[in-house]
Amino acid sequence: MHVDMLSFDIRNFLSITVFLPLYVGASCRSGWVEYETSCYYFSTDSLNWRDASNDCRAHSSELVIIDSKEENAFIAGGVNNHTGSFWLDGSDEFTEGTWEWASNGEPFGFTSWLPHEPSNNRHDEDCLMTQKGYNGKWNDYGCSHRIKFICEQNFENPIIG
Numbered sequence: 001m002h003v004d005m006l007s008f009d010i011r012n013f014l015s016i017t018v019f020l021p022l023y024v025g026a027s028c029r030s031g032w033v034e035y036e037t038s039c040y041y042f043s044t045d046s047l048n049w050r051d052a053s054n055d056c057r058a059h060s061s062e063l064v065i066i067d068s069k070e071e072n073a074f075i076a077g078g079v080n081n082h083t084g085s086f087w088l089d090g091s092d093e094f095t096e097g098t099w100e101w102a103s104n105g106e107p108f109g110f111t112s113w114l115p116h117e118p119s120n121n122r123h124d125e126d127c128l129m130t131q132k133g134y135n136g137k138w139n140d141y142g143c144s145h146r147i148k149f150i151c152e153q154n155f156e157n158p159i160i161g
């Protein structure tokens with residue numbers, strides 16, 4: 001009886017200390033960061049905006065859509081932990097000056113433009129980016145530049161197919 005009780009306690013101990021941490025850590029894939037209802041990936045490689053968008057889709061995600069001041073602060077924090085510039089999902093390539101989130105066609109709600117942006121410099125800046133030092137502010141930039149990018153996988157609106 002004493003031995004049975006002991007083995008039962010060990011099983012409980014194992015289930016709590018071994019399986020619980022695995023379960024808690026299972027919601028985002030390795031290398032992705034969880035915030036609210038999404039997992040985010042800060043790329044290490046640099047691609048143009050279209051290739052970056054396709055790379056996110058190949059990993060069941062989209063370039064990041066920033067819906068709120070809080071989400072923007074989270075992204076700004078991540079960007080400040082890296083170097084370089086990062087593509088976001090925003091674009092005005094369909095109608096110049098009308099910014100939308102490309103993956104769902106929704107117009108911008110929350111915005112966080114740098115002063116004097118969007119500038120559409122040289123009439124050739126249709127893609128949204130941010131970078132370390134911008135402190136969460138956004139810039140429009142030429143889509144063919146190769147920079148890093150941020151993917152978002154939203155649990156509430158999962159990408160199908």
Ligand SMILES: [Ca+2]
Nearest residue numbers: 092120125126
């Ligand atoms: Ca533009």
Ligand SMILES: [Ca+2]
Nearest residue numbers: 119120125140
């Ligand atoms: Ca600009």
